[in-house]
Amino acid sequence: MPRHHASDLAHRLAENAEAVCRHYLSNGRRSGRYWIVGDVRNAPGRSTFVRLVPSTKGPPGKFTDAATGEHGDLLDVIRESLGLVDFKDVAEEARAFLAMPLAEQRSRSAKPVPVPVGSPEASRRLFAMSRPLLGTIVETYLRGRGITTLHGTGSLRFHPRCYYRPDDDGPTETWPAMIAAVTDLDGRLTGAHRTWLAPDGTGKAPIDTPRRAMGDLLGHAVRFGVPGSVMAAGEGIETTLSLRHAMPDMAMAAALSAAHLAAILFPPTLHRLYVIRDNDPAGDGARDTLIDRAVEAGIEAIVLSPTMEDFNEDLCHLGLDALRASIADQLMRRDRLRYLKRAA
Known part of the structure; x- marks a missing residue:
């Protein structure tokens, strides 16, 4: 959307600042020239101030969160209170609000549709x-x-x-x-x-x-990079990121627990999977189950084992060079040349 269209929407919302706050920030209340609420996600509290009328400090419709330093306008209030991502959705919601009769703006519940x-x-x-x-x-x-x-x-x-x-x-x-x-x-x-x-x-x-x-969560993961024919999968975010620190070009996924690692789904392009192992019984069980599933799917599975309890401990206590050296002999030669090339 062109910038002037966004500015126009923000200006029109500011002309109805109190109605916007009652609609989207219903857990707050008016206090003098401001609407006070916990934050722009409509949490109860008193740390966020939305200006309702013009003053020497600025026009209406601007907010500041004294606790976090967040600030913005009423378009930001709509985005955050409803959890919207795309600006076109924010703009559509703002237009829908501005099209309501004033009485409906004041009476309609401000809370987002509740979800479980x-x-x-x-x-x-x-x-x-x-x-x-x-x-x-x-x-x-x-x-x-x-x-x-x-x-x-x-x-x-x-x-x-x-x-x-x-x-x-x-x-x-x-x-x-x-x-x-x-x-x-x-x-x-x-x-x-x-x-x-x-x-x-x-x-x-x-x-x-x-x-x-x-x-x-089952079968899914926190993903870093887009997998092709090769990827690595582990349990924890920090453990997986530690190995990625040594091989930044290899796609990786963190399944968040041993049980979920064992059940992670395989991309259709995958030919070789590196299993990032933690040195504990749960990690061994996840490793064995995942390897069995990979082999059944026609995917080559190779275990990467840390020197200490996990690869983050290796990184923190032994250093990046030692971590790279410890995994070099565990990688297929072609992958060592491809993914550890930055270690040269």
């Missing part, structure tokens, strides 16, 4: 609400794990305040999180994985279960 907790649709909304990882504490976290090869990691994003419900039914908390998209072989998002992080990104959040997955 943990469903694929909930996963899609969560991923859409997140932002690219570069320049965020997700990048800080990964670099702290020795992972600095971050190109092609569009399946990973950052959410500044991701909900966390404790296992003991305690009060819901919010923590920054790394959000990973789980996709099928056609690239459709079927689930999401959350890794809650410490606010400075120096490690995981100090909570009981800092990793959780949601959605439809």
Whole structure:
């Protein structure tokens, strides 16, 4: 859409700023010249301020989140509150809202259509609400794990305040999180994985279960690169990214658990699969099941074993050169020449 069309929509929404807020940010309330709410995803709270009337600070329709520094206009409010991705969908929603009679704008529920907790649709909304990882504490976290090869990691994003419900039914908390998209072989998002992080990104959040997955996971994975005839598959995101740090041109997939690794689906182009093994009984079981399935499908399966417990430990404690050396003899010669060429 041309920029002036977007500006026109934003201006028309700003003329009805309070109605927009009542419609899309129903968990907030008016306080003087502002609508106050937890965030533009309609969470309860008081950290986000949407200007409702013109002032010396600017025109109506602009918001600022004092907790995260996020800011924008009412088109951004519509996008985030509904979990929309494409701007054409945001524009269509804005036009539909502006076409309503004023009474309907004020009375109609502002909440997005509810979806089941943990469903694929909930996963899609969560991923859409997140932002690219570069320049965020997700990048800080990964670099702290020795992972600095971050190109092609569009399946990973950052959410500044991701909900966390404790296992003991305690009060819901919010923590920054790394959000990973789980996709099928056609690239459709079927689930999401959350890794809650410490606010400075120096490690995981100090909570009981800092990793959780949601959605439809069986057979699917968090994917890095497009597989051709060769790919590698492992369990954890950090473990898989560590091996990818040594071989950045090889497509890889993280299945998120040993059980899901054993059940991962094979791309139709695949001829050779490298199984990224963790040194534990669950990893051995997943390895054996996956190898049996691959052989039955006519795919050559080769195990890559770490020196320590997993490849992230190898990367962090032994270094990149040692990791490359340890996998060199485990690769087919043609793959060693192709994928380890940067080690020369």
